Amino acid sequence: MSYLSDQLAAGQFVVTAEIAPPKGTNLAPALADVKKFAGITAVNVTDNQGANMRLSPLALAAQLQQAGTETILQLTCRDRNRMALQSDLLGAAAFGIENLLLLSGDHSKFGDHPDARPVFDLDSVQLLDMTAGLMAGFDMVGKPLNGVPSFFPGAAVNPAAEPFELIFQKVAKKVDSGARFFQTQSIFERDSLERFMAAMAPLNVPVIAGVLLIRSGKMARFLNDNIPGVQVPESLLERFDRARDPMAAGIAIARETVSWARDLCQGVHLMTLGHEDKIPAILE
Amino acid sequence: MIISELKPLEELQQALSEFDKLFLVGCAACATVCKSGGEEEIFKFQEWLVEQDKDVTGSAVIDEACHIMRAARDLRHHKNAVAEADAVVVLACGSGIQSISTNIEKRVVGGLNSTFLGNVRRFGQYEEMCSLCGDCILNETAGICPVTTCAKGLLNGPCGGMEDGHCEIDAEIECAWCLIYERLQNQNRPGVFARRVPPKNWSRRRKPGRHSLRNGGR
Known part of the structure; x- marks a missing residue:
């Protein structure tokens, strides 16, 4: 099984980070950047993140995996129908990629190709179901596979979203459909993670809490206004406004989040958006 | 009901640039209700065409332009005016435009974009609730x-x-x-x-x- 699944099974507190494929074919910077990710269990490779067209995450994840970096391949339903999704998953398995983060995906409206036709042939629950089927040796129409993939499928959740019961019924569906771990949307308040972990307890599926490095109050307000599912609370906005060194404040906030996440859940997912050099300071 | 809206006038100017004489067709069903191809809009469009130095040979608002046979019958009542025109401009949904284009040999120019199957919230306010x-x-x-x-x-x-x-x-x-x-x-x-x-x-x-x-x- 994957290193990530072994670490989670062993009760180790895992740390994941993420890298975006380039817009273009030059993989050198991404392959070099990932070496800077010290103390990381696995690296998420994002899939046309924010609906911005970039190189296939499968291609970058395959190269990283071959270079010895543990990856979590992100796959969204926005750009592929059920045939393309199955095909890419089998391709990922052929490259030795096991960890998956299976997502619906941000709407095309938000990205650099707003005129594109969004696909959403499947939703994230159905994508998980299909992945479980592939792992059992069958495609979506029940045809047997010659060579069966071994995956460690994960899913996403926004633990702070309301109404909580509505969000949680989907989490339960994802677990029923084979989600073996969760990575969360950026989390800012201990209470919301506590509430979520209490609900998760009977399901016994590890949770990796999303920690976003915010660099300034301006960035925080931009996130609130423009990024679906991200709400930086007022108390943190005030903290940025008071701070003489906003980056230092952002690192301190991320460090505090990691510290209470250690008490509550099974890992953290660091979103440092180009400031990967700050990861050691956040994990201090 | 099928919701439709007038194409941008610049696009229509381009589409009509090669024609001088035009016959106009509207629809008494959906396009009338969403005010894109009823009597009133046909009249306004005719005025706009005159401003563009076009001749309008005649016009007709067909009961339901999507009804292929009825559209054919209604157009026959305007046989001479249609024959006189270089092209027929249709202010109806995509279905209506194609009822006309399957019925006549003459060039057909669609004047509307069809957007969705809409519920009427109140007059002039439409919402998509079913995607068929x-x-x-x-x-x-x-x-x-x-x-x-x-x-x-x-x-x-x-x-x-x-x-x-x-x-x-x-x-x-x-x-x-x-x-x-x-x-x-x-x-x-x-x-x-x-x-x-x-x-x-x-x-x-x-x-x-x-x-x-x-x-x-x-």
């Missing part, structure tokens, strides 16, 4: 269609972009899954939440659609 998917789930979703009113057409609950019950693509729009959840709660039943909804059968929406009540439905 051929595989209706409304009985499980308390009469609210997620295929249409969820921007992603998700079938198993809201996406991660839902914020305070609103949709990620437009904060003005309420999240379809929140509405479904609330209404099912009020009805005291789990509805669609009782099961994992499998992938949709899109073969029921294979294009082009055909439906016949003749010969045993084939």
Whole structure:
């Protein structure tokens, strides 16, 4: 099984980070950047993140995996129908990629190709179901596979979203459909993670809490206004406004989040958006 | 009802640039109700054409332009005016435009874009609630269609972009899954939440659609 699944099974507190494929074919910077990710269990490779067209995450994840970096391949339903999704998953398995983060995906409206036709042939629950089927040796129409993939499928959740019961019924569906771990949307308040972990307890599926490095109050307000599912609370906005060194404040906030996440859940997912050099300071 | 709207005038100027004499066709059904191709709009369009130095040989508002045979019959009543024109401009939905284009040899210029199958909230305000998917789930979703009113057409609950019950693509729009959840709660039943909804059968929406009540439905 994957290193990530072994670490989670062993009760180790895992740390994941993420890298975006380039817009273009030059993989050198991404392959070099990932070496800077010290103390990381696995690296998420994002899939046309924010609906911005970039190189296939499968291609970058395959190269990283071959270079010895543990990856979590992100796959969204926005750009592929059920045939393309199955095909890419089998391709990922052929490259030795096991960890998956299976997502619906941000709407095309938000990205650099707003005129594109969004696909959403499947939703994230159905994508998980299909992945479980592939792992059992069958495609979506029940045809047997010659060579069966071994995956460690994960899913996403926004633990702070309301109404909580509505969000949680989907989490339960994802677990029923084979989600073996969760990575969360950026989390800012201990209470919301506590509430979520209490609900998760009977399901016994590890949770990796999303920690976003915010660099300034301006960035925080931009996130609130423009990024679906991200709400930086007022108390943190005030903290940025008071701070003489906003980056230092952002690192301190991320460090505090990691510290209470250690008490509550099974890992953290660091979103440092180009400031990967700050990861050691956040994990201090 | 089919919602339609006038194409940008610059686009129409371009499309009509090679013609001098035009016959105008409107529709008394949907295009009249959404004020894109009724008597009033045909009249206004005629005035605009005159401003563009075009001759209008005549006009007709067909009862239901989507009715192929009726459209043919109504056009025959205007045979001479149609014959005199270089092209026929149709202010009707895409169906209506094609009823006309299948009936006459003359060039047909569509003046409208058809946007969706709309419910009327109040006069002049239309909302898309059904996308004619051929595989209706409304009985499980308390009469609210997620295929249409969820921007992603998700079938198993809201996406991660839902914020305070609103949709990620437009904060003005309420999240379809929140509405479904609330209404099912009020009805005291789990509805669609009782099961994992499998992938949709899109073969029921294979294009082009055909439906016949003749010969045993084939």
